[in-house]
Amino acid sequence: MVEARFYGDLADALLDGATDALRARDVAYDVITVPGALEIPPAIALAEEAGRYPTAPRYDGYVALGTVIRGETYHFEIVADQSAAGIMQLGLKGLCVGNGVLTTEDEDQAWARARRSEGDKGGFAARACLDLIDLRRRLRVGLNG
Secondary structure (H helix, E strand, C coil): CEEECCCHHHHHHHHHHHHHHHHHCCCCCCCEEECCHHHHHHHHHHHHHHCCCCCCCCCCCEEEEEEEECCCCCHHHHHHHHHHHHHHHHHHCCCCEEEEEEEECCHHHHHHHHCCCCCCHHHHHHHHHHHHHHHHHHHHHCCCC
């Protein structure tokens, strides 16, 4: 999992949902922490590249977790658009990435999506990642294999 810590309490809630989803499926995971949502795609790319070395861990998939809340400047659009585009590019290159980066108008919306008792977007992103990993495996052996 790669989590952006810009909004620490929200990051904790997203991570809580994601870790519960992974534990429910008995999946091992690591957590990589980055400052903000823009750093998520490069961190995933770095982890994937490092996995080519024999001493580094190799990951089957990635869970991107973070929050972008609209402010008074254009910065929201840049961060929201570019983090989503970066995550999509990684997926189109064949990486299994569950996107749990919230883009909201305000903090109340973010909490409604982050809490496990409400939107559980962290858990959703983890399950989406696992579904993509499963799809990749099925496609490699034939969908019915």
